[in-house]
Amino acid sequence: IDSINYILRIFPPENAGSDCPCSNFRDMPAEGSPEHEAIDWAYTHEPRLTAGTSSINFSPDQTVTRAMALTFLWRAAGMPEPRSSSCPFVDVPSDAYFRQAVLWAVENGITCGTSRTTFSPKQTCSRSEIITFIWRAMGSPSPKNNSTYSDVPYGKWYATPAAWAQEHAVEPGQNGLFAPHTPCTRASTILYIYRAFEG
Numbered sequence: 001i002d003s004i005n006y007i008l009r010i011f012p013p014e015n016a017g018s019d020c021p022c023s024n025f026r027d028m029p030a031e032g033s034p035e036h037e038a039i040d041w042a043y044t045h046e047p048r049l050t051a052g053t054s055s056i057n058f059s060p061d062q063t064v065t066r067a068m069a070l071t072f073l074w075r076a077a078g079m080p081e082p083r084s085s086s087c088p089f090v091d092v093p094s095d096a097y098f099r100q101a102v103l104w105a106v107e108n109g110i111t112c113g114t115s116r117t118t119f120s121p122k123q124t125c126s127r128s129e130i131i132t133f134i135w136r137a138m139g140s141p142s143p144k145n146n147s148t149y150s151d152v153p154y155g156k157w158y159a160t161p162a163a164w165a166q167e168h169a170v171e172p173g174q175n176g177l178f179a180p181h182t183p184c185t186r187a188s189t190i191l192y193i194y195r196a197f198e199g
Contacts, residue, residue, distance in 0.1 A: 025058040035060060035187040038194035042072070049075045049190065060187035067098035067121035069130055069189055070111065073137050074101035076193050082107055089119040096121070110136040128158035128180035130189050131171060134196050135161035143167045149178040156180075170195045 020036075021044050022028055029035035039058060042049035049072045053059040064072075074080070082103035087094075092102050102119055105111050110133050114120040125133075135141070146154060147163035162178050165171040170192050171178065 022052075022058065024056060025052050026056050027058055027060060029060055029187060035191050038191040039187065041194050041198065042076075042190045045076065047075050047079055049193070050186070058186070060185060062186050063124045063183040064130065064186055064189045065121060066111070066119065066123050066125055066129075067096070067102070068186070069125050069133060069184070070105045071098045071101040072189060072193055073110070073133055074104050076197050077104075077137060080104055088117060089113055090117050091121060092119050105133070105137075108137070109140075124183050125189075126180060127171070127178065127182050127184045127188070128162065130184040130192060131165045132158050132161040134170065134192055135164050138196055147173075147178070148176065149173055150176050152178050152180060165192070168196070 020028075020031065021040050022036075028039065039060065043051070050068075053062065079100070082100060084103065084107070087099065087103060089102070092099050096102075098121055102121070106113070114123065140160075141164060143160065143163040144167060145163065147159065147166045149162060149166065152159050152162045158180055162171070162180065166173060166178075
């Protein structure tokens with residue numbers, strides 16, 4: 001720890017001294033960017049959605065697992081207590097940090113297991129999965145129109161969540177694309193949750 005503090009004194013983060021609550025992280029997205037604003041919100045939210053991956057790194061480009069994503073979402077919802085403590089998944093230990101989030105998410109139809117007895121907490125989430133989790137957490141609202149994404153075929157399981165995300169600017173897309181199968185990062189997941197919960 002002493003050596004880390006010494007390095008930080010010699011090579012301070014670029015945004016050190018600013019009012020940014022995440023100024024200790026050296027790998028934050030640029031100040032003023034939507035991702036930076038969303039991470040600041042997540043870090044100061046009560047309860048905090050997530051901390052860094054170390055004392056000096058947030059790892060915004062790290063891909064998000066099912067366990068991470070649902071924990072972020074559960075905390076954004078205020079950490080509601082699940083109705084039952086019974087868990088059917090053998091890969092969700094009783095002392096896992098994500099156990100309560102998984103129980104809450106399954107009870108509320110946000111997701112289910114990857115089988116009757118497994119949840120696959122370490123499985124990487126795609127953009128379509130993250131947007132679907134958030135859409136369901138918001139009550140599965142019906143969008144007014146289909147999306148205009150050229151890579152979201154009508155009738156796909158994620159078509160309605162994608163249309164909702166586009167309509168509410170949770171994910172406006174880029175060059176007419178949604179990129180549904182692209183692995184979702186920590187920064188993007190936090191940004192989507194921020195936009196959904198804060199408008």
